[in-house]
Amino acid sequence: MALWSGIYDRFHRFAFAVFSLLAGGKGAGREYVVNLSKTRVAEEQARRKAAAAAAQAGREELRGAEPFVSKFLAKHEQDPEKFIMQHVLAGCTANMVAGSDTTGISLSAIIYYLLKHPRCMRALRSEIASFQERGLLSTPFGFKETQQMPYLQAVIKEALRIHPATCLPMERVVPEGGATISGRFFPANTIVGINSWVAHRNTQIFGADADEFNPERWLISDKDKLAAMNRQWIPFGMGSRTCIGRHISTLEISKLIPRIVNDFDFELSDAGSGNSWVTQDYWFVKPRGFKVKVTSRKPEC
Numbered sequence: 608m609a610l611w612s613g614i615y616d617r618f619h620r621f622a623f624a625v626f627s628l629l630a631g632g633k634g635a636g637r638e639y640v641v642n643l644s645k646t647r648v649a650e651e652q653a654r655r656k657a658a659a660a661a662a663q664a665g666r667e668e669l670r671g672a673e674p675f676v677s678k679f680l681a682k683h684e685q686d687p688e689k690f691i692m693q694h695v696l697a698g699c700t701a702n703m704v705a706g707s708d709t710t711g712i713s714l715s716a717i718i719y720y721l722l723k724h725p726r727c728m729r730a731l732r733s734e735i736a737s738f739q740e741r742g743l744l745s746t747p748f749g750f751k752e753t754q755q756m757p758y759l760q761a762v763i764k765e766a767l768r769i770h771p772a773t774c775l776p777m778e779r780v781v782p783e784g785g786a787t788i789s790g791r792f793f794p795a796n797t798i799v800g801i802n803s804w805v806a807h808r809n810t811q812i813f814g815a816d817a818d819e820f821n822p823e824r825w826l827i828s829d830k831d832k833l834a835a836m837n838r839q840w841i842p843f844g845m846g847s848r849t850c851i852g853r854h855i856s857t858l859e860i861s862k863l864i865p866r867i868v869n870d871f872d873f874e875l876s877d878a879g880s881g882n883s884w885v886t887q888d889y890w891f892v893k894p895r896g897f898k899v900k901v902t903s904r905k906p907e908c
């Protein structure tokens with residue numbers, strides 16, 4: 608039902624009401640996230656008020672990294688008429704809806720494909736060890752450092768190619784004058800779209816093994832082929848509506864994957880060790896029953 612209402616937006620209103628009713632007080636799906644945002648915004652407002660009072664009394668408050676909600680509230684305080692409270696709430700909700708499942712799914716996909724391809728897991732661990740031996744990795748691993756690791760970056764890129772977190776056409780409206788796409792004319796206002804799952808399996812671009820997980824495809828020296836693959840690699844979408852959070856996720860993924868691969872051993876449970884994992888698509892393509900046993904990694908002799 609969720610998938611259908613993703614495609615046919617007229618079902619939204621109905622599905623939303625039914626799911627929220629079934630979920631009771633806290634709401635379901637988006638309503639749950641909206642309620643959570645409201646709570647967090649209220650907490651942050653109270654914290655900012657207390658911090659301002661403390662500063663006035665000459666007491667400095669120690670604080671870690673500044674969360675998004677605080678940045679949004681600062682913007683609202685700067686110009687409350689233009690950046691209204693509704694924008695604060697919408698920003699927080701959008702970040703959670705758009706940024707959590709997508710990043711979680713992508714992290715799962717990277718681990719899953721590494722577990723399915725022990726050769727790639729070995730190659731990645733060997734790259735990490737080599738970087739550590741040469742003093743090129745701090746503790747914790749720095750983002751800039753991990754960006755210099757070609758195999759890690761190829762693994763991430765390939766996992767997001769073979770399992771992009773979203774799977775429905777990314778829709779665009781044809782502008783005035785129409786557009787010819789792949790030799791076919793579409794008049795103005797036609798809704799066209801491309802699904803990254805289709806684009807990423809294009810054998811003309813990615814080769815006969817487009818269905819296979821193969822990080823080495825990104826480690827070639829053929830610049831033209833790489834450029835063609837990069838153009839067709841769209842897990843974060845493309846153009847003016849491309850994902851605005853992609854750099855946050857890229858940072859999280861680049862820092863987290865080498866760290867956990869280095870520190871832990873993973874073993875697929877029976878449910879995940881069949882031919883392929885079970886996933887369900889309703890815009891987000893979520894793994895189902897992906898269970899992994901995690902243990903501290905023993906140093907290799």
Ligand code: HEM
Pocket residue numbers: 701702703705706707709710713771772773777778841842843844845846847848849850851852853855856
């Ligand atoms: C691996 C993680 C992520 C993936 C795979 C992903 C994927 C996508 C995709 C496919 C789109 C549609 C792009 C298009 O139509 O061209 C999108 C849009 C968007 N993403 Fe992400 N995303 C990720 C992380 C995040 C994060 C962390 C945030 C926020 C903190 C975020 C916020 C957004 C927003 C607000 C939009 C809508 C942009 C617009 O319509 O102008 N995303 N994302």
